[in-house]
Amino acid sequence: MIVLLGVLVVVIGFATKRNPLLVVGVAGIATGLLGGLSPGKVLAAFGNGFAGSRAVTIFAITLPVIGLLERYGLQEQARNLIARFAKLTTGRFLALYLGLRQIGAAVGLTNVFGHAQTVRPLAVPMAEGAAERKYGQLPHRTREKVRSFSASADNVGLFFGEDVFLAVGSILLITGFVNTTYGTHLEPLQLALWAIPTAVCAFVVHGWRLLRLDRQLERELLTAHVHDTAVVEAAK
Amino acid sequence: MIKAEWFYWLVGLIFLVMAVQMAADRSNPKRFGTGAFWGLIGAGFIYSSWVVTKQAPAEPLGVAVLAMACLAGFGFTGRGTPRTTTTEQRVASAAKLGNRLFIPALTIPVVAMACAIGVKHLSFGGEPVLEEGSETILGLGIGAVVALAVGMIILREKRISVPVQSGRSMLEAMGWAMLLPQMLATLGAIFQVSGVGDQVGKLTTSVLPKDSLYIAVVVYCVGMFAFTMIMGNAFAAFPVMTAAVGWPVLVGHFDGNAPAVLAIGMLAGFCGTLVTPMAANFNIVPAALLELKDQYGPIKAQLPTAGVLLGCNIVIMALFAF
Numbered sequence: 001m002i003v004l005l006g007v008l009v010v011v012i013g014f015a016t017k018r019n020p021l022l023v024v025g026v027a028g029i030a031t032g033l034l035g036g037l038s039p040g041k042v043l044a045a046f047g048n049g050f051a052g053s054r055a056v057t058i059f060a061i062t063l064p065v066i067g068l069l070e071r072y073g074l075q076e077q078a079r080n081l082i083a084r085f086a087k088l089t090t091g092r093f094l095a096l097y098l099g100l101r102q103i104g105a106a107v108g109l110t111n112v113f114g115h116a117q118t119v120r121p122l123a124v125p126m127a128e129g130a131a132e133r134k135y136g137q138l139p140h141r142t143r144e145k146v147r148s149f150s151a152s153a154d155n156v157g158l159f160f161g162e163d164v165f166l167a168v169g170s171i172l173l174i175t176g177f178v179n180t181t182y183g184t185h186l187e188p189l190q191l192a193l194w195a196i197p198t199a200v201c202a203f204v205v206h207g208w209r210l211l212r213l214d215r216q217l218e219r220e221l222l223t224a225h226v227h228d229t230a231v232v233e234a235a236k
Numbered sequence: 237m238i239k240a241e242w243f244y245w246l247v248g249l250i251f252l253v254m255a256v257q258m259a260a261d262r263s264n265p266k267r268f269g270t271g272a273f274w275g276l277i278g279a280g281f282i283y284s285s286w287v288v289t290k291q292a293p294a295e296p297l298g299v300a301v302l303a304m305a306c307l308a309g310f311g312f313t314g315r316g317t318p319r320t321t322t323t324e325q326r327v328a329s330a331a332k333l334g335n336r337l338f339i340p341a342l343t344i345p346v347v348a349m350a351c352a353i354g355v356k357h358l359s360f361g362g363e364p365v366l367e368e369g370s371e372t373i374l375g376l377g378i379g380a381v382v383a384l385a386v387g388m389i390i391l392r393e394k395r396i397s398v399p400v401q402s403g404r405s406m407l408e409a410m411g412w413a414m415l416l417p418q419m420l421a422t423l424g425a426i427f428q429v430s431g432v433g434d435q436v437g438k439l440t441t442s443v444l445p446k447d448s449l450y451i452a453v454v455v456y457c458v459g460m461f462a463f464t465m466i467m468g469n470a471f472a473a474f475p476v477m478t479a480a481v482g483w484p485v486l487v488g489h490f491d492g493n494a495p496a497v498l499a500i501g502m503l504a505g506f507c508g509t510l511v512t513p514m515a516a517n518f519n520i521v522p523a524a525l526l527e528l529k530d531q532y533g534p535i536k537a538q539l540p541t542a543g544v545l546l547g548c549n550i551v552i553m554a555l556f557a558f
Binding site: 003004006007010011014019020021022024025027028031032034035036037040042043044045046047048049050051052053054055056057058059060061062063064065066067068069070071072073074075076077080081108109110111112113115116117118119120121122124140144145147148149150151152154155156158159160163169170171173174177178181182184186187190191192193194195197198201202205206209 | 240243244246247250251280281283284285287288293294295296297298299300301302304305306308309310320321323325326327328329330331333334335337338340341344345348349352353372373375376377379380381383384387388391393398399400401402403405406407412414415416417418419420421422423424425426427429430431432435436466470471474475478479483494495496498499500502503506509510513514516517518519520521522523525526527528529530533534536537538540541544545548549552556
């Protein structure tokens, strides 16, 4: 039971908003030592963990080209482009992005979209551009909200699309674990089919919330503008 | 054969070059700490190749990882003033270049797609062109390199230092968030070898009533959700919850449809991934990348969806898996 203290360290660390790197470092050392590992083994675990998980950081390879394009106005051009489609509101655009991300992941293209390569340079400026066309300059709080929802569209699309694809990590993990542990024979295809109902629910639920975002923005921004005008009136 | 390790070396090399630039950047008040942090990551990326093949000891890398955590965790890193264009210059440049700007950006997904679908099946002299099992990572890496070349040509940019500087300022903006996903993966591994999973499994089994199907379904799904939140990863929660509830109770005792139970159980775990800061690469890193003030912004946007979908998973499993 005492190894569960490591879990407690993580929960308390995040609850008290300590630096996450330190929280994770301390939790790892504590759990390892409580679990009976020697200090050398704990260090080796940190080393092996870093070496084995480099794939999650490989997206950094796209940063130079994205940075270069942003320097030459990629985000501005993304805004210009969205301005031509008058019917494409922020919510509709993000729902479309969600759908594309889900379909992409469902056919195995999990690295085609992503936060570094699509959300920051393209999706966020487009989502913001659609709102700006209607309401003008966005207040800071609204901008944060649009950006948070853009990130969420990418995550929800990825998570609930990828399991429909056979060769994705989680499907292979399920078949690998169950087939070796319980001596059965499950086929990836059977599992992938059962991921479809949840994928549909995810699109409906999150898509509906994204569409509703338009109404929220309207309410927020209209009151913000009324407030501004009121302040101006009062200043007169 | 094109190997994934080559791209890890390339990323390591880029980090090392940027680390030197960071240490030399006088506009950054913490330039030496920042340089040391990224230098260690860069060197670690390259050294890791030999750790993975067990030709080098992992302990020195472990020391380096903890040193990185301390550098960033105790505030020794900072960011300089990026040398970049003004908004006016960007608007003018966008007007001049127009939609040509999208060509390099679209090169990354097109190349990644081509690698994942087409090049994957090609072989040269009996060997596959792309290292097996790493096709999507290689697609992303090759796509980024090709896109950079295309971008330099389209923009008529001759100085390679320009994209490196731009990428560096994005890295500095992300700071410690960049290392967190790898740290969390490590924590997951330590939890595993220390037996955290077994303990959670025992706890779950001891509180679970054996005779109610619907309670068992809820315990399995909510357990996947909660344990994924703690571990930051549904892959870590899956073996634990499946060994405790999913297989012996739902499939064994209640005779459930195994593929349905397991696939939906995993998806219940994914709902947990949406709402935990432990899934840093999906929730905290994007907040840094999108320059949000509230690092929990994406989690807040995802919370209602995750809750509803957890409910959907429970209902789908209860209705269709038995």
